[in-house]
Amino acid sequence: MWEIIYWSHARRAGEMEALKELPQDRRVGIGLVNPKTEIVESLEEIIAKATKAADLFGADRIFLNPDCGFATFADNPVCSSRLAEAKLSALTRSAEILRAR
Numbered sequence: 001m002w003e004i005i006y007w008s009h010a011r012r013a014g015e016m017e018a019l020k021e022l023p024q025d026r027r028v029g030i031g032l033v034n035p036k037t038e039i040v041e042s043l044e045e046i047i048a049k050a051t052k053a054a055d056l057f058g059a060d061r062i063f064l065n066p067d068c069g070f071a072t073f074a075d076n077p078v079c080s081s082r083l084a085e086a087k088l089s090a091l092t093r094s095a096e097i098l099r100a101r
Contacts, residue, residue, distance in 0.1 A: 020056055028057050031067030032094075033087040035079045040086045046094040054098070064095050 019028060030053045032046050046064070053062045070084040079087070 016053060016056060022057070024061075027061045027063060028053065029063040029065040031065050033091050034067045035070045035084065035087065036067075038079075038083060040083070040090055043090060043094050043097065046090060047097060050094060050098055059098075064091050066091070 016028070016030065022028065030050065032049050033041050050062070050064055066087065070079050070087075
């Protein structure tokens with residue numbers, strides 16, 4: 001059975017290299033889109049960070065995730081549903097491109 005570690009890619013979380021010594025039976029969810037900004041991350045930016053994670057941990061050990069939840073403040077959402085959908089679409093498209101390589 002796999003254990004999963006989620007890693008926020010925000011600057012406050014530090015660099016993912018801090019997790020490079022994790023045991024091989026751990027998977028890592030890498031936060032690659034920021035739900036607190038109004039900018040949709042480019043495919044190139046997401047793919048570059050995901051590639052770095054894959055090089056560090058192995059492609060079979062990583063998950064591409066949002067940096068944290070889109071409904072962190074359910075009564076006062078930081079991100080509109082339309083923007084969240086665009087960010088998740090960019091994340092999904094990036095994963096498709098990486099899998100095709």
